[in-house]
Amino acid sequence: MKFLFDSDTWQEIYGSIRKNKGRTVITIIGVLWGIFLLVVLLGAARGMENNFKKIFGTFATNSVFVWTQSTDTPFKGYQKGRRFRLTFNDIEVLKKQYSNEIKLLAPRNQTSNLVVKDFKSGNFNVSGDYPVLDKIQKKNLIFGRFLNTNDILRKSKVCVIAEDIYIQLFDKNVDPIGQYIKINNINYKVVGVYKPSNNINFDGDAVYIPFTTFQIVYNRGNKIDWMMITANEGVDIEQMEQDILLSLKTLHKVHPDDKRAFGSVNLGKEIGKITGFLTGMQFLTWFVGIATLIAGVFAIGNILLITVKERTKEIGIRRALGATPKEIKQQIVLESVFLTTVAGMLGIIFGALVLFLMDVTLGQGPDATLINPTVNIPIILIAFVTLVVLGTLIGLIPAHMATVIKPIEALREE
Amino acid sequence: MIRIEKLHKSYPIGKDSLHVLKGIDLHIKEGEFVSIMGSSGSGKSTLLNIVGLLDGHDEGDYYLNGQLIENLNEKKAAILRNKFLGFVFQSFNLISYKTALENVALPLYYKGMKRKERLQVAMDYLDKVGLKDWANHLPNELSGGQKQRVAIARALVTKPKVVLADEPTGALDSTTTDSVMELLKEINDEGMTVFVITHEEEVAAQTKRIVRLKDGVIISDTLTGN
Numbered sequence: 001m002k003f004l005f006d007s008d009t010w011q012e013i014y015g016s017i018r019k020n021k022g023r024t025v026i027t028i029i030g031v032l033w034g035i036f037l038l039v040v041l042l043g044a045a046r047g048m049e050n051n052f053k054k055i056f057g058t059f060a061t062n063s064v065f066v067w068t069q070s071t072d073t074p075f076k077g078y079q080k081g082r083r084f085r086l087t088f089n090d091i092e093v094l095k096k097q098y099s100n101e102i103k104l105l106a107p108r109n110q111t112s113n114l115v116v117k118d119f120k121s122g123n124f125n126v127s128g129d130y131p132v133l134d135k136i137q138k139k140n141l142i143f144g145r146f147l148n149t150n151d152i153l154r155k156s157k158v159c160v161i162a163e164d165i166y167i168q169l170f171d172k173n174v175d176p177i178g179q180y181i182k183i184n185n186i187n188y189k190v191v192g193v194y195k196p197s198n199n200i201n202f203d204g205d206a207v208y209i210p211f212t213t214f215q216i217v218y219n220r221g222n223k224i225d226w227m228m229i230t231a232n233e234g235v236d237i238e239q240m241e242q243d244i245l246l247s248l249k250t251l252h253k254v255h256p257d258d259k260r261a262f263g264s265v266n267l268g269k270e271i272g273k274i275t276g277f278l279t280g281m282q283f284l285t286w287f288v289g290i291a292t293l294i295a296g297v298f299a300i301g302n303i304l305l306i307t308v309k310e311r312t313k314e315i316g317i318r319r320a321l322g323a324t325p326k327e328i329k330q331q332i333v334l335e336s337v338f339l340t341t342v343a344g345m346l347g348i349i350f351g352a353l354v355l356f357l358m359d360v361t362l363g364q365g366p367d368a369t370l371i372n373p374t375v376n377i378p379i380i381l382i383a384f385v386t387l388v389v390l391g392t393l394i395g396l397i398p399a400h401m402a403t404v405i406k407p408i409e410a411l412r413e414e
Numbered sequence: 415m416i417r418i419e420k421l422h423k424s425y426p427i428g429k430d431s432l433h434v435l436k437g438i439d440l441h442i443k444e445g446e447f448v449s450i451m452g453s454s455g456s457g458k459s460t461l462l463n464i465v466g467l468l469d470g471h472d473e474g475d476y477y478l479n480g481q482l483i484e485n486l487n488e489k490k491a492a493i494l495r496n497k498f499l500g501f502v503f504q505s506f507n508l509i510s511y512k513t514a515l516e517n518v519a520l521p522l523y524y525k526g527m528k529r530k531e532r533l534q535v536a537m538d539y540l541d542k543v544g545l546k547d548w549a550n551h552l553p554n555e556l557s558g559g560q561k562q563r564v565a566i567a568r569a570l571v572t573k574p575k576v577v578l579a580d581e582p583t584g585a586l587d588s589t590t591t592d593s594v595m596e597l598l599k600e601i602n603d604e605g606m607t608v609f610v611i612t613h614e615e616e617v618a619a620q621t622k623r624i625v626r627l628k629d630g631v632i633i634s635d636t637l638t639g640n
Contacts, residue, residue, distance in 0.1 A: 007529065008523055008529055012523075015512060018511065019510075314509055316507075317508075317509060318509075318520070318524070319488075319492060319495075320495060320501050321495070321496065321521040322493065322495050322496020322497070322524040322525065322572070323492060323524045324488065324489045324492040324493065324524075327492075407468050408463050408468040411468070411507065
């Protein structure tokens with residue numbers, strides 16, 4: 001180990017590296033490229049993952065959405081093709097039956113209407129909702145508040161509108177809170193403006209009014225369009241989805257094997273697919289990165305081997321002057337390690353630089369495609385150590401080659 | 415210093431083998447200035463390589479400084495070379511990217527001497543061969559004679575027991591040949607054993623003892639008047 005800290009050792013290595021600038025640069029680029037790719041790919045993958053996380057972030061990912069369609073099997077005297085609606089009764093039954101599993105349940109009614117403010121108007125989605133919606137899908141309010149329980153109880157004519165609606169219907173810099181807008185010729189007081197997330201958004205730019213108000217205004221009675229259900233922690237969401245659908249089928253006298261009667265989306269499952277895709281991408285990243293690294297290391301070995309052949313004579317001279325095979329080997333291996341180390345460090349630095357540029361150009365603002373593209377330091381350290389170890393091992397090949405040639409043959413080389 | 419008894423050496427060439435040295439007996443005492451003469455193919459280079467521990471022998475005994483050379487591995491050979499032998503080659507064999515000073519200091523590096531001390535000693539030897547002012551020049555900035563002087567300084571720097579010179583003047587013109595031989599003579603006068611291989615009569619004539627080789631055997635061994 002002493003030779004590692006000997007300035008002479010490094011003097012020798014510096015000498016031989018300086019002499020062979022071209023191959024030094026090429027060698028360094030080989031490995032640099034490998035680790036650079038690994039860092040950038042891992043960082044980009046992480047950025048994408050973060051982006052997905054952000055997209056799902058505002059949404060409870062353990063959600064199930066249920067709505068009705070029409071039956072595809074005749075049952076209990078009903079023809080197939082029967083249409084029916086979810087009702088408030090279903091909600092009560094589900095809440096009671098699955099009190100342990102269900103965390104939140106939001107019944108929803110939706111329609112589309114002309115919305116008018118003074119001389120401006122536009123067609124927007126109108127949604128009757130409970131305040132609980134804000135817990136399932138967080139509303140990012142820029143003015144005012146979301147619907148509350150009082151609105152529900154009083155059946156108030158209040159509304160929360162999307163930022164785009166505010167921009168389209170209101171003059172610039174007008175405080176929308178307390179202003180009235182007309183939906184279907186009925187005046188509603190604006191109590192809040194929200195900014196829709198550019199992530200998962202089922203409602204588009206919507207006007208939210210209290211569920212109870214919606215019931216009366218649109219004459220829906222106890223019928224509901226669809227519902228969002230979130231599960232408690234640790235609940236098997238797929239099982240819950242199955243169970244709830246079966247209960248609903250019983251309630252609505254639908255054949256248990258009816259595939260069409262109820263539509264449902266399990267957000268957890270959908271996200272699982274994307275997560276799977278991310279995992280696949282990460283695997284690919286690792287595979288490509290490591291393969292490139294190995295290719296780079298082999299390039300170093302190859303170039304060192306060529307160098308050893310080129311330097312056969314020099315090695316012969318050194319051995320005639322009293323260098324032992326061990327000293328020759330040490331020098332070549334150390335050269336290999338030194339080159340891989342420098343290349344690795346440069347690769348990491350350039351990779352980090354590119355990630356930084358990615359962050360600046362793609363990772364800022366609401367439309368960011370790569371959020372916080374980073375690589376874990378332990379991962380980088382492992383990659384780096386692997387690189388150096390591989391560099392050592394690969395350096396042993398030319399080092400061995402350098403010493404199997406007899407010095408007399410090496411000297412004869414012209 | 416060097417004692418060789420019934421030395422044989424063959425090289426395999428395909429299925430056959432070429433018998434190069436056919437029983438050499440040679441005894442070189444300390445302080446001698448010996449030249450080995452012979453045409454090409456006479457086995458003189460082979461003899462030098464064996465004496466220089468660059469190559470092994472097949473049969474016979476070789477004593478270097480009283481030590482029997484046998485079962486020599488590369489490591490032992492390297493250490494013995496560094497300790498007892500200094501080489502001067504026909505083609506100088508300087509390392510092209512090192513300055514004259516660094517070239518001279520290289521054997522001391524393998525001896526394990528500290529850098530500062532090493533460069534100091536190397537400088538003394540460069541001074542001795544008259545190249546102090548050229549210490550920081552690369553070999554390609556030196557003339558042939560200067561290169562060979564650097565090589566001689568390098569051979570001497572470890573204070574070896576024997577300096578082995580393989581056609582030291584083979585690549586030089588007559589003027590520089592004389593100056594290089596002058597230098598070797600000086601070294602010999604200081605007590606160093608010098609072992610020169612040459613095919614030039616004029617060069618051999620300047621040594622103290624001429625051994626003539628032909629077809630792998632010594633045909634004559636005479637002292638010159640020097």
